[in-house]
Amino acid sequence: MRGESDLNGSEAARGVRITSRGWGWRHAGRLAWAVTDLDLMIEPGERVLLLGASGAGKSTLLHALAGVLGGSDEGDQRGELLLDGRPPTSERGRAGLLLQDPDSQVILSRVGDDVAFGCENLGVPRDEIWRRVPEALASVGLNLPLDHPTSALSGGQKQRLALAGVIAMQPGLLLLDEPTANLDADGVDEVRDAVAGLLDHSSATFIVIEHRVEVWRSLVDRVIVLSTSGGVVADGHPDVVLAEEGAALARSGVWVPEHPPALPGREWAPGDRILEVARLTVGRVKDNPVCSGLQFGVRAASGTAITGPNGAGKSTLGLTIAGLLPPLAGDVRAESSLRSGAAEHPIRWKSRELLTRIGTVFQHPEHQFLAATVRAELAIGPRALKLPESEVAERVDELLQRLGLDHLAAANPFTLSGGEKRRLSVATALATRPKVLVLDEPTFGQDSRTWQELVALLAELMVQGTAVVAITHDRQLVAAIADREVRL
Amino acid sequence: MNSTFEEVNPVAKLAAVLLMSLCLILSLDWVSGSVALAFEAVLLPLAGVPAKRFWLRTLPVWVAAPLTGLTIALYGEASGVIHVEFWAIRVSDGSLELAIATVLRVLAIGLPAVVLFLTVDPTALADGLAQVWRLPSRFVLGALAALRLVGLFIDDWRSLEQARRARGVGDGGRLARLPGQAFALLVLSIRRGSKLATAMEARGFGSDIERSWARTSQFGAREWMLTATGLIAGLCALAVAIATGEWNFILG
Numbered sequence: 001m002r003g004e005s006d007l008n009g010s011e012a013a014r015g016v017r018i019t020s021r022g023w024g025w026r027h028a029g030r031l032a033w034a035v036t037d038l039d040l041m042i043e044p045g046e047r048v049l050l051l052g053a054s055g056a057g058k059s060t061l062l063h064a065l066a067g068v069l070g071g072s073d074e075g076d077q078r079g080e081l082l083l084d085g086r087p088p089t090s091e092r093g094r095a096g097l098l099l100q101d102p103d104s105q106v107i108l109s110r111v112g113d114d115v116a117f118g119c120e121n122l123g124v125p126r127d128e129i130w131r132r133v134p135e136a137l138a139s140v141g142l143n144l145p146l147d148h149p150t151s152a153l154s155g156g157q158k159q160r161l162a163l164a165g166v167i168a169m170q171p172g173l174l175l176l177d178e179p180t181a182n183l184d185a186d187g188v189d190e191v192r193d194a195v196a197g198l199l200d201h202s203s204a205t206f207i208v209i210e211h212r213v214e215v216w217r218s219l220v221d222r223v224i225v226l227s228t229s230g231g232v233v234a235d236g237h238p239d240v241v242l243a244e245e246g247a248a249l250a251r252s253g254v255w256v257p258e259h260p261p262a263l264p265g266r267e268w269a270p271g272d273r274i275l276e277v278a279r280l281t282v283g284r285v286k287d288n289p290v291c292s293g294l295q296f297g298v299r300a301a302s303g304t305a306i307t308g309p310n311g312a313g314k315s316t317l318g319l320t321i322a323g324l325l326p327p328l329a330g331d332v333r334a335e336s337s338l339r340s341g342a343a344e345h346p347i348r349w350k351s352r353e354l355l356t357r358i359g360t361v362f363q364h365p366e367h368q369f370l371a372a373t374v375r376a377e378l379a380i381g382p383r384a385l386k387l388p389e390s391e392v393a394e395r396v397d398e399l400l401q402r403l404g405l406d407h408l409a410a411a412n413p414f415t416l417s418g419g420e421k422r423r424l425s426v427a428t429a430l431a432t433r434p435k436v437l438v439l440d441e442p443t444f445g446q447d448s449r450t451w452q453e454l455v456a457l458l459a460e461l462m463v464q465g466t467a468v469v470a471i472t473h474d475r476q477l478v479a480a481i482a483d484r485e486v487r488l
Numbered sequence: 489m490n491s492t493f494e495e496v497n498p499v500a501k502l503a504a505v506l507l508m509s510l511c512l513i514l515s516l517d518w519v520s521g522s523v524a525l526a527f528e529a530v531l532l533p534l535a536g537v538p539a540k541r542f543w544l545r546t547l548p549v550w551v552a553a554p555l556t557g558l559t560i561a562l563y564g565e566a567s568g569v570i571h572v573e574f575w576a577i578r579v580s581d582g583s584l585e586l587a588i589a590t591v592l593r594v595l596a597i598g599l600p601a602v603v604l605f606l607t608v609d610p611t612a613l614a615d616g617l618a619q620v621w622r623l624p625s626r627f628v629l630g631a632l633a634a635l636r637l638v639g640l641f642i643d644d645w646r647s648l649e650q651a652r653r654a655r656g657v658g659d660g661g662r663l664a665r666l667p668g669q670a671f672a673l674l675v676l677s678i679r680r681g682s683k684l685a686t687a688m689e690a691r692g693f694g695s696d697i698e699r700s701w702a703r704t705s706q707f708g709a710r711e712w713m714l715t716a717t718g719l720i721a722g723l724c725a726l727a728v729a730i731a732t733g734e735w736n737f738i739l740g
Contacts, residue, residue, distance in 0.1 A: 063686075066689075066690050067689075068686055068689040068690050092692050092695035092696075092697065093692045093695070093697070096690070096691070097690035098690075099683070099686065099687055099690065101683055103640065103680075104680055104683035104684045104687055105684075105687040106636065107633050107636075107684070107687065107688055107691070108611060108632070108633070108636075109610070109611060109636060110611065113611060113702065113703070116702035117688075117691055117693075117702075118691035118692050119700070119702065120699055120700050120701060120702050121691060121692035121693045121694075121695060121697065121699055122692045122695075122697055122700075123697045123698050123699060123700045124700055125700060126700060126701065126702060126704075129700070129702045130702065133702075151636075151639065162687070165691055166690075166691065169691065169692060284646070319650060322654065323653075324650040324653055324654055325650070350659050351652070351653045351654075351655075351656050351657060351658030351659045352656050352659055354653065354654060354656065355655075355656040359654070360650075360651075360654040362647065362650075362651055362654075364647070366676060366679070367644070367647040367648055367651045367676075368651040368654065368655060369672075370652070370655060370657065370668070370672070380655055380656070380657065381655060381656050384655070384656035384657055385656070414675065414679075428655065429654075432656065
């Protein structure tokens with residue numbers, strides 16, 4: 001049962017009213033409820049920023065509103081959650097949902113077809129689809145030919161493409177689930193501006209989840225804060241809620257401009273050079289250099305930030321410094337203090353020799369997890385060093401405690417939250433006490449609490465003599481830990 | 489014809505190749521394979537694949553065919569005059585004839601299959617399968633979307649390899665690491681797959697509403713002609729084989 005006004009496309013979809021009465025949801029196979037006792041009323045056309053600590057069930061609520069939580073085999077429901085008085089699953093298409101990961105939202109191989117996909121699923125007639133598609137693309141500022149390959153888009157462009165796909169469905173409820181968490185600063189602006197442009201001409205109800213408050217603050221007229229123990233903590237005008245709850249929100253990990261995370265003191269003193277990069281050319285595949293003529297040194301007990309736009313070769317340089325990717329030309333040379341018996345070039349080292357010399361934290365923690373439990377994951381490095389079991393256990397326990405992972409020791413690494421995964425991936429590298437630590441975008445998409453913990457940890461490592469090399473877009477991180485910045 | 493072949497409904501291309509191949513696998517003889525190859529020599533150039541690309545992509549077929557032939561010549565069922573005998577190797581008139589028949593057959597089935605994949609746009613094929621052949625759209629579109637993830641697997645694999653080196657477990661043989669790494673890739677792909685499924689559902693995929701199609705998929709005279717050509721090529725190959733008495737039914 002869809003309104004005629006949506007199908008003929010001559011008028012914009014009207015906003016949806018959301019009613020939640022004692023609503024709750026528990027994912028199948030879990031003991032704890034993701035959301036409980038939610039009482040809420042959102043009027044048509046309201047623009048809401050949804051906040052809450054990680055684990056408060058924000059994403060679950062958005063998925064439920066979009067009707068994609070699944071049926072009773074996917075979980076248990078309590079109470080009721082209604083769109084215009086009807087359950088979301090019977091109102092598919094009334095709500096459009098934009099998710100976090102740009103890569104997994106591209107569905108088809110050509111831009112036009114991808115935007116048309118949602119309309120097809122809603123049974124929109126062909127002529128009407130091809131009228132809506134260019135309109136939707138224009139409204140998010142993607143001026144590309146319809147047969148442009150979607151694989152050639154940047155992260156920000158992919159998110160705007162997915163947004164166009166949602167807009168073309170003319171939803172009465174627009175839901176954004178951390179749409180900019182995986183984007184660099186330019187990408188964040190692109191997507192935010194596209195949404196701002198849309199809201200100017202729309203009467204749709206709008207809900208966004210985002211832990212960086214300043215990105216959306218000017219576009220919303222209401223902030224709702226969910227509690228981890230169920231229900232709503234605060235609800236009202238953004239200025240009022242942030243004034244009353246700002247400090248508490250900041251403690252729970254929300255980035256509130258008035259309450260920035262604390263920075264550690266600069267108590268480290270850079271030592272001697274331990275790694276040298278000379279006339280280096282890097283690339284992932286032969287014959288395809290992405291960056292050349294690189295020249296710098298890395299000193300013990302210091303912070304080096306590698307920055308630059310997307311595609312400049314930052315990650316590639318990081319992998320090359322870390323001894324994981326051979327240089328296409330030039331050298332990465334370890335000084336004798338770092339070498340301690342191994343060859344001159346890190347790429348010649350054995351995998352086991354890398355462990356105590358250069359540790360790497362990958363951008364996507366999932367890529368580096370090997371074990372079935374957090375505890376076993378941390379033991380992999382020390383065991384590869386053939387340390388005695390007592391020492392392995394000692395190191396693992398120390399790291400579990402230091403990074404606040406002890407209650408998760410028996411959990412599967414893949415089931416952790418984003419912040420926990422990040423902490424674990426750093427801990428796995430620290431377990432073998434490398435003299436150089438290379439981190440690829442360590443603060444990407446992290447909440448302010450994880451950010452603060454991570455920065456404090458890096459500062460502590462530098463005080464102890466570790467050289468930290470961070471590839472990052474994050475200006476705050478550069479300001480907090482870098483002694484020098486290598487800009488590509 | 490070159491420009492229009494691109495536009496022919498991929499379903500017709502698929503049907504033509506399938507029908508011809510079906511005829512060819514019924515018999516194992518050198519005549520039907522030769523006749524089919526003769527047809528292909530005339531028809532395949534019309535597909536408009538640039539020569540360099542054609543030879544490069546069909547190279548595996550050109551390598552595999554003689555290797556298969558060699559194996560059959562050496563170890564195939566022996567009959568007639570035996571030319572060489574050494575351990576398990578027996579090269580005879582019969583095994584040589586089988587070998588030639590096999591080489592021709594691998595080429596006759598392999599070459600058009602490769603050309604088919606070179607000239608077919610996956611999106612258009614999916615449209616055709618769902619709209620012309622009425623296969624369930626959930627299945628067809630799910631497969632189409634999953635196809636796009638294949639490119640990401642290659643990047644994932646590279647990262648997994650680097651991560652293992654960084655974690656201190658990258659020494660030792662690649663072969664020994666293969667099962668663990670393959671499992672890790674599987675886990676990653678399932679996660680990617682379920683994310684993609686959610687993204688598709690978020691755009692109304694899998695709802696009860698009857699789907700419309702943004703792109704048409706037509707099956708007209710041109711498509712019937714191509715399909716018939718494939719069938720005729722296959723039937724001619726069979727007919728000539730039977731007429732010359734070389735017909736050798738595989739189940740017979």
